[in-house]
Amino acid sequence: MTQAYDTRRTAVLLVDPYNDFISEGGKLWPRLEPVAKEVGLVDHLRTVIASAREARIQVMFVPHRQWEPGDYDTWAHPNPTQRGIQERHSFARGTWGGEFHPDLQPQAGDIVIHQHWAQSGFANTDLDFQLKQHDISHVVVVGVLANTCIESTSRFAMELGYHVTLVRDATAAFLPEMMHAAHELNGPTFAHAILTTEELVSAFEAART
Amino acid sequence: MTQAYDTRRTAVLLVDPYNDFISEGGKLWPRLEPVAKEVGLVDHLRTVIASAREARIQVMFVPHRQWEPGDYDTWAHPNPTQRGIQERHSFARGTWGGEFHPDLQPQAGDIVIHQHWAQSGFANTDLDFQLKQHDISHVVVVGVLANTCIESTSRFAMELGYHVTLVRDATAAFLPEMMHAAHELNGPTFAHAILTTEELVSAFEAART
Amino acid sequence: MTQAYDTRRTAVLLVDPYNDFISEGGKLWPRLEPVAKEVGLVDHLRTVIASAREARIQVMFVPHRQWEPGDYDTWAHPNPTQRGIQERHSFARGTWGGEFHPDLQPQAGDIVIHQHWAQSGFANTDLDFQLKQHDISHVVVVGVLANTCIESTSRFAMELGYHVTLVRDATAAFLPEMMHAAHELNGPTFAHAILTTEELVSAFEAART
Amino acid sequence: MTQAYDTRRTAVLLVDPYNDFISEGGKLWPRLEPVAKEVGLVDHLRTVIASAREARIQVMFVPHRQWEPGDYDTWAHPNPTQRGIQERHSFARGTWGGEFHPDLQPQAGDIVIHQHWAQSGFANTDLDFQLKQHDISHVVVVGVLANTCIESTSRFAMELGYHVTLVRDATAAFLPEMMHAAHELNGPTFAHAILTTEELVSAFEAART
Numbered sequence: 001m002t003q004a005y006d007t008r009r010t011a012v013l014l015v016d017p018y019n020d021f022i023s024e025g026g027k028l029w030p031r032l033e034p035v036a037k038e039v040g041l042v043d044h045l046r047t048v049i050a051s052a053r054e055a056r057i058q059v060m061f062v063p064h065r066q067w068e069p070g071d072y073d074t075w076a077h078p079n080p081t082q083r084g085i086q087e088r089h090s091f092a093r094g095t096w097g098g099e100f101h102p103d104l105q106p107q108a109g110d111i112v113i114h115q116h117w118a119q120s121g122f123a124n125t126d127l128d129f130q131l132k133q134h135d136i137s138h139v140v141v142v143g144v145l146a147n148t149c150i151e152s153t154s155r156f157a158m159e160l161g162y163h164v165t166l167v168r169d170a171t172a173a174f175l176p177e178m179m180h181a182a183h184e185l186n187g188p189t190f191a192h193a194i195l196t197t198e199e200l201v202s203a204f205e206a207a208r209t
Numbered sequence: 210m211t212q213a214y215d216t217r218r219t220a221v222l223l224v225d226p227y228n229d230f231i232s233e234g235g236k237l238w239p240r241l242e243p244v245a246k247e248v249g250l251v252d253h254l255r256t257v258i259a260s261a262r263e264a265r266i267q268v269m270f271v272p273h274r275q276w277e278p279g280d281y282d283t284w285a286h287p288n289p290t291q292r293g294i295q296e297r298h299s300f301a302r303g304t305w306g307g308e309f310h311p312d313l314q315p316q317a318g319d320i321v322i323h324q325h326w327a328q329s330g331f332a333n334t335d336l337d338f339q340l341k342q343h344d345i346s347h348v349v350v351v352g353v354l355a356n357t358c359i360e361s362t363s364r365f366a367m368e369l370g371y372h373v374t375l376v377r378d379a380t381a382a383f384l385p386e387m388m389h390a391a392h393e394l395n396g397p398t399f400a401h402a403i404l405t406t407e408e409l410v411s412a413f414e415a416a417r418t
Numbered sequence: 419m420t421q422a423y424d425t426r427r428t429a430v431l432l433v434d435p436y437n438d439f440i441s442e443g444g445k446l447w448p449r450l451e452p453v454a455k456e457v458g459l460v461d462h463l464r465t466v467i468a469s470a471r472e473a474r475i476q477v478m479f480v481p482h483r484q485w486e487p488g489d490y491d492t493w494a495h496p497n498p499t500q501r502g503i504q505e506r507h508s509f510a511r512g513t514w515g516g517e518f519h520p521d522l523q524p525q526a527g528d529i530v531i532h533q534h535w536a537q538s539g540f541a542n543t544d545l546d547f548q549l550k551q552h553d554i555s556h557v558v559v560v561g562v563l564a565n566t567c568i569e570s571t572s573r574f575a576m577e578l579g580y581h582v583t584l585v586r587d588a589t590a591a592f593l594p595e596m597m598h599a600a601h602e603l604n605g606p607t608f609a610h611a612i613l614t615t616e617e618l619v620s621a622f623e624a625a626r627t
Numbered sequence: 628m629t630q631a632y633d634t635r636r637t638a639v640l641l642v643d644p645y646n647d648f649i650s651e652g653g654k655l656w657p658r659l660e661p662v663a664k665e666v667g668l669v670d671h672l673r674t675v676i677a678s679a680r681e682a683r684i685q686v687m688f689v690p691h692r693q694w695e696p697g698d699y700d701t702w703a704h705p706n707p708t709q710r711g712i713q714e715r716h717s718f719a720r721g722t723w724g725g726e727f728h729p730d731l732q733p734q735a736g737d738i739v740i741h742q743h744w745a746q747s748g749f750a751n752t753d754l755d756f757q758l759k760q761h762d763i764s765h766v767v768v769v770g771v772l773a774n775t776c777i778e779s780t781s782r783f784a785m786e787l788g789y790h791v792t793l794v795r796d797a798t799a800a801f802l803p804e805m806m807h808a809a810h811e812l813n814g815p816t817f818a819h820a821i822l823t824t825e826e827l828v829s830a831f832e833a834a835r836t
Binding site for chain 4: 074075076077078109114115117123124125126128129132133134135
Binding site: 494495497498499536537538541542555565566569570573574576577578579581582593595596598599603604606607608609610 | 778791
């Protein structure tokens with residue numbers, strides 16, 4: 001699949017690159033490790049971000065809420081994942097697990113979106129607004145998890161009128177069948193392009209010339 | 210799994226019950242038929258709606274855009290499903306396929322939400338607003354397709370702060386593995402309850418007393 | 419005030435040009451007539467739309483809900499305007515008052531947005547989505563009423579990231595002090611440009627060359 | 628005007644109680660002082676919040692973005708107010724002006740909503756979501772400025788399906804005619820109740836019994 005990008009109208013959305021998810025020693029890393037290693041997750045995230053920076057494509061960090069004491073306690077109906085976070089304290093503010101992976105840190109010119117409470121980086125945040133104020137029409141959604149935050153962020157992006165690209169080896173999930181669902185069953189119904197990192201980098205390079 | 214409902218705060222969202230989807234002779238029926246027959250889709254939809262009416266639970270119809278000539282033609286980037294509709298003319302206004310199934314017709318007191326362009330019944334419609342004006346906190350999302358419109362409507366409902374129930378045999382999809390993805394892989398991350406029609410009806414009956 | 423427009427990225431949003439509002443004999447015309455005649459409302463709306471068409475600028479109709487029997491009756495809290503419509507049946511579907519002014523009819527290529535229930539043309543409609551699918555970044559908001567639908571649509575447009583232009587003599591209100599509030603007190607805090615029809619037409623003409 | 632509240636379904640939204648706005652020495656205080664003193668702004672805000680706490684009504688802080696270096700610099704079209712903040716550095720993070728008034732500090736059980744970029748506390752924040760997760764149907768919107776953030780937050784609240792109360796002497800503006808516009812011209816079209824602090828306190832006291 002080939003796809004053309006206008007570097008001034010495209011953004012890479014890097015979702016939840018927390019140590020707790022993608023770094024050895026992270027709270028959720030043991031569940032993610034098999035798929036993450038099989039697809040080369042962290043290497044590919046480094047490659048996608050480096051390629052975007054070389055092409056002067058906007059990078060936006062789209063972070064989940066960093067857990068704080070009291071979170072979700074007064075809510076009428078936290079979802080199953082949020083009830084899990086209440087116990088596990090995933091991405092806790094002030095801890096190593098709640099920091100971004102050391103190779104995936106914001107740089108000058110990047111934009112860090114408001115934290116999302118659940119799965120979609122658009123819900124209850126300024127992501128749509130920041131995309132408009134930076135004149136972005138095309139989003140490339142990478143990071144974790146393929147079938148939760150990446151998929152919900154991408155489903156919302158499509159409903160909001162954006163062109164959506166998924167990158168099948170710049171994401172991961174707890175089970176291989178979740179990757180299959182994200183990229184073979186569901187993604188093809190809402191995403192405009194589903195690429196490999198290699199294909200994306202070629203497209204970004206082509207867009208630079 | 211048991212789940213309690215307040216009949217005054219609950220709504221059943223019936224998504225896309227078009228002849229083209231769920232009736233013999235419909236344009237998409239051949240793709241849906243195997244799963245629909247296996248789960249007893251139309252029987253269960255009849256049962257869910259009848260049970261809701263007996264319990265005086267609000268029923269809302271959540272319909273996809275009825276295709277009209279020119280639809281999507283000037284859009285910057287219709288999604289893959291929309292490009293398919295451009296060719297197939299699914300749910301065309303003024304045709305039998307674009308009518309609701311004869312046993313699933315709106316009655317006095319039901320609310321028909323504005324038509325959605327893509328998968329989520331919340332996106333670009335008055336669904337959230339109508340739920341608030343009717344003081345609904347809990348939504349039960351039934352109809353088709355399990356992994357597209359039902360799942361996107363439910364993901365949005367959760368992000369908007371609603372309690373979300375899926376009903377595993379009151380929906381269908383093109384492939385059994387799409388049902389598995391919707392109810393075993395993805396649903397458990399965002400839905401507050403995943404029931405069978407029988408369990409839902411018991412809960413509605415319990416709520417009436 | 420001068421303002422430059424890219425004709426491919428600009429849309430004119432024509433809000434609520436119903437006979438009940440802006441035509442002699444309309445239900446609300448007697449309240450609007452003094453200001454409407456003073457500013458030359460209908461003439462200026464004709465001029466704005468004609469100028470947009472000549473420049474091939476997208477025109478979008480942004481209509482209020484056409485009243486139907488039962489509207490608002492089951493709502494928890496209709497707003498004061500909606501309670502008025504329940505009595506007056508303004509913009510009733512199937513009546514002359516619920517039709518657009520004869521000189522302000524949609525033409526091929528125009529887009530008619532879903533009907534809004536209250537004041538903002540963005541709330542509970544597909545307006546934001548249609549703007550994105552047509553790659554619009556700048557909106558010019560004209561029609562009625564200056565301090566209700568025009569102002570709420572414009573406040574929403576700014577919050578959603580659009581560039582917003584008001585046109586002080588292509589709108590009207592029930593009282594002169596409402597016009598003053600819209601254009602001298604409130605508009606300057608959220609609108610990016612506040613022009614006269616003459617200034618807008620000059621800007622559109624300049625954009626054509 | 629009398630209005631009844633259910634204490635479990637009501638929230639007070641306290642918008643932008645920053646020193647820069649409402650405290651002597653604040654950057655914008657000189658422009659606000661005449662109206663603020665005339666209506667007794669800070670005294671009435673203290674009274675509203677104290678009354679809400681006694682009735683166990685949820686208090687939510689709805690803060691504007693605290694200015695940081697770089698804010699708005701890369702945006703396509705900041706609005707006139709935002710361009711002013713770029714120069715004035717109003718509500719700068721880490722400064723006294725960017726702190727809440729000492730008598731209007733969050734307490735245990737209060738909720739602090741994500742910061743808004745412009746006027747509406749709902750736009751690009753988690754306000755709607757937090758209201759739903761706390762089962763709130765009625766909002767009382769107080770703080771500043773009457774015709775910008777209070778009015779936009781209230782217009783959005785109505786469009787989102789909430790019952791909206793304005794409090795005419797628990798807000799202020801730069802000019803008396805802006806107060807007139809907010810409470811006599813515009814508010815009556817979208818707000819369900821417009822009270823004085825005294826009337827609100829009586830209603831809250833009645834709701835406690």
